[in-house]
Amino acid sequence: MDAQPPTASAETAARVPHPAIRRHVPLYRGYRYSAGGAVWRREPPAGAVTVIVNLGGRFTAGWLGSPGPAFEVAPASSFIAGMHDRAAYTLDSGEQFGVEFEPTPLGAYALFGLPLRELSGEIVALEEVLGPGARGLVERMAAAPGWAERFDLLDAALLGRAREPAAVHPMVARAWEVLAASRGRATVAELSRETGYSRRHLSARFHEQLGLAPKAAARVLRFRAALGLVLSGRALAEAAAESGYHDQAHLTRDWRDLAGCTPAELRGEMLAGFAAPAAAPR
Structure with a gap:
């Protein structure tokens, strides 16, 4: 993979949400980058719902292996990607500015108040889930003077929903808690x-x-x-054993199905960060 372009620059910020929100959303992450050229980025399945509040340029998002992008994100717009078990991608001109957060599946159901099967494997505009007020929120965040003010606006927008959450069935909530605690090893x-x-x-x-x-x-x-283990430098065989795979071959097969690439390729892309050069979706 090519080295970071000499003109590239990046700015990041993060904050834990308001206490009433953080059991649904662990963290807000802000980002702004200029990569000096188009950036294609692989987005493997996250085990969560992903919300992108786009405060900058236009970009496209889609699913690896599908013809054409699934969604075109205009400036000052946003989208939600539901739970999925295949890799997505984004492609931009090299200039991006926004905030990302990932509600847990239980948190997304509680905050958005709709069955998440309606979002599964989909990329939809934020207004379709939060209503027309979502666009005003994005515009206010774009105009805010700093990250603290942007995160405050997100807190304010989500607090009402967090205080009157939709009720997940107790059976589903318990099953998810057990599954998450086992890191996917519970049958x-x-x-x-x-x-x-x-x-x-x-x-x-x-x-x-x-x-x-x-x-x-x-x-x-x-x-x-x-x-997580591979990114920390663990050998594939060790990562496979610790994560509940039968063997390294089983891990590699799952990796290709879920991420669309080998473990070595994904590790290289993720460690390179935002400066990954544009590449054709596989």
């Missing part, structure tokens, strides 16, 4: 025993409310656990 049978519901009923309700069936969600969580 559907174990989740069924833990919740006291049949596998069929649990899977159907879980899929409806959180966007992926338990087995697919477990696969994504195992992948994310392995990704």
Whole structure:
């Protein structure tokens, strides 16, 4: 991978949301970069819902392996990507400015008040979920003088929803908690025993409310656990054993299915950060 262009620059910021929000949204992340050329970035499955508040230039987003972009993001607009088990990508001109946050699946259901199956594998405009007021929020954030003020505006927009959250079914909430705590290693049978519901009923309700069936969600969580280990420098065989894969070959097959590339390729791209040069989606 090419070295960072000499004209590139980046600015980042982060803040933990208001206490009433943070059980739904762990962190806000702000970013602004100028890469000196077009940037194509792979976005592997996250095990969460992704919200991008775009405060800068136009870019496109889509799914690897699909013809054409799924969504074109205009300046001062935003989108939500639901839970998914395939890699997405973004392509921009090299100039970006915005805020990203990832509600947990339970948090996204609570804040947005709709079955996440409606967002699963989709990229939709923020206004479709939060209503027409979302555009005014984005415009105010773009005009704000600094990151603290932008994060304050997000807090204000989400507080009302956090104080009157939609109610996730207790069975689904418990199943997700067990699955997340096991980093995807709990089986559907174990989740069924833990919740006291049949596998069929649990899977159907879980899929409806959180966007992926338990087995697919477990696969994504195992992948994310392995990704964290690989990014920290662990050998693939060690990462596979610690993350619940049968062996290194099993990890590599899952990696290609979920990320569309090898572990070495994804690690290189993610460590390169925003300065990754434009590349053709695979």
